[in-house]
Amino acid sequence: MKEAKPTRAPRGGYKTVLVLILALVAAGALLWGLLSTGGGSERNNPQGKATFKVEQGPLAISVAQSGTIQSMNQVVIKNEVEGRTTILYLVREGTRVEKGDLLIELDASRLQDDMIDQQIRMMNSEAAFIRARENLEVVRNQAQSETERAELDAQFAAEDLKKYVEGDFPKDLMAAEARITISREELRRAEEKLEWSRVLFEEKYISQTELQADELAAQRAQLDLDLALAELELLQNFTYRRKLDELRSQEHQTAMALERVRRKAAADVIQAEAELRARDSEYQREQMRLKKIEEQIAKTRIHAPNAGLVVYATSTQATFRGNVEPLAEGQEVRERQELIYLPAPGSVKAEIKVHESNLDKVAVGMPVRITVNALPGRVFEGRVANIAPLPDAVSVWLNPDLKVYNTDIEILGNAEGLRTGMSCRAEILVADYDEALYVPVQAVTRIDGVPTVYVRKGGQFAPRTVDVGLDNNRMVHILDGLAVGESVLLTPPLESSRPRGAGQTGSQAGQPPGGGRG
Known part of the structure; x- marks a missing residue:
């Protein structure tokens, strides 16, 4: 039976082909069950199997994603006003504005009242500071x-x-001794006079x-002497010590x-200085609060x-x-x-989201072709400028x-006509081969x-190990293991596959069959 070269079915015919494949698989399984008691059958019967001949030619590996044009x-x-506030004026969207033009005016009535109250508090604080x-x-x-008085x-x-x-x-001691000397002298004279x-x-x-008068004078002199001696003793033994x-x-x-x-003076001064510092700090705080409110009022008008x-x-x-x-x-x-x-104006980029299965293909600096829905027929050139190190949190949530x-795509050359928010599609050119062997990804x-393909050998299909490179979700690059013209089975046996992640192709498991080698 002559094998015709398969052609690609339109997107609407994939379901029909899948139904036919499943029907053929079920029929083969039933036939194998019926003949298993009679000595077995050929499980790799090629009749009715879809095949593809290995081709060689130009092969472009690219990753295409939809995105948005951004500046x-x-x-x-x-909004830099604290709390919640209401918009009083809003410039119309799409308006071209110049530097200094009013964009938004927010309600500042509450802040005006707060400023008056704060001014009163600041004046009271200033009076306390003075x-x-x-x-x-x-x-x-x-x-x-x-x-000074205490000193x-x-x-x-x-x-x-x-x-x-x-x-x-x-001086008191000399005076007492002088009185004693005088009293003694007067006593001596009084005694001599009395004797005469x-x-x-x-x-x-x-x-x-x-005679009696002279006796009395002598007695008086004796008493004066005794009194002077007593005063000296009192001065030396009592008055001096007490004083x-x-x-x-x-x-x-x-x-x-x-x-x-x-x-006490030092403590009073320290307390007064502390009081002054406290009042100064309070005054400065009230000034800062007033300044902050004034700044908040200024921020209600956004230019x-x-x-x-x-x-x-x-x-x-x-x-x-939504x-x-x-x-x-x-x-x-x-x-x-x-x-x-x-x-x-004049500086735009394309923002796209690259699936994790394509991360190993995409790198910064790769060329990109960009088409914009609003500008049909125009193709813009660009390059990959940045790839986020972590997945998008919103998408993960x-x-x-x-x-x-x-991923950010820098648009090179003339970007006239592009506006922020436009929908676009970016095709990242990963690799472009002039001559490459390739087969459909479902064949691997x-x-x-x-990586394994089933290659026709006579009337049967035998598994063969191949070395694969990158794929573009349709065709996979064959590095080694196949030759041009060999026929490979497009629907490998189901029992040949392994658990998810081991037996699925790049299009089924979300990764290239060869693990991204190129």
Whole structure:
């Protein structure tokens, strides 16, 4: 039977071919069961099997993904007002603005009220600060005055002690000794006079009364001497000691009082300084709060930092429930919420998501062909600029089994007509072979993890190990193991495959049959 070269069926005819293949497999299994008791049958019967002759020619390996046109350099305008606030004015989307143009005005009435209250608090804090500053000067002055007074008291007490020991006491001592000397001299003279008076009285020269007066004078002189001696003893044994102890105690008390005054003065000054620092800190904090509120009020009017085309952030955002609510006047926005994208004109890129099965094929710098749905017939050239190191978190959250990596495609040359948000399709050119052997990816299966094809040998198909390279999800590059013109089975036996990941081809298991070698 002459074998005709198979042609590719249209996409609508794949289901019919699959039904025929399954029917043939079921019929073969039934026939094998019927004949197994009669000595067996040929399990590799080629009749009715779809085959493909190994071809050699140009083969392009590429990865095609849909994506969106985005600005290469765009400014993201965010709401920097704390809490939630309402949009009072919003520039129309699609408007071309210049640097300094008003984009958004937010409600600042609450902040205006807060600013008035804060101004009152700041003035009260300023008054407290001034009062604390003046109080510090008063405390320092008073502390200096009290310290000087205590120092004088201590100095006078020390001088009084020295004055008594070196001046008053020696003077009193000399006075007491002088009185004793005088009293003794007066007593001697009184006694001599009394003795002469007695002689004269015996001679009848003086009267009895005159003699008695001289006796009385002698007694008075004796008493004065005794009194002077007693005063000297009192001065030495009692007055001096008491006065000395009193002055020493006074000196010690004034010295301790001076120490107390100094410590108290230092404590008062430190407390006043601490109070001043606290009031100063509070005043500065109130000033910072007022400045922050003023800055928040200024941020309610958002101006364009550069020229560009206005794109609402909500126009490019979506959730698992669908698109988010469009940005509009009267809408409440939260802090740090993205409001407007302001792309720089003339600098665009394509953003696509590359499936994890194609990561080993794609690399930074690879050329890319880009087509845009809104610009039919135009093809833009580009290159892979960046591949995210981690899978897209939103896609993983929506479908944990789907791992795609955000990839940026830099558009080279003239990008006129491209606008942010346009849908596009990017074809990454992984490899381009002028002459390469290739077979359909479904012809390659894995037996014990080794790429294998079933090659016609006479009237049967025998498994043969091959070395495969990259595939483009339709054709796989054969590096070794096949020759041009050999026929391979497009539907390898099901029992030859292994568990998922070992017996599936690149199109079935999400990876190239050869593990990405090229």
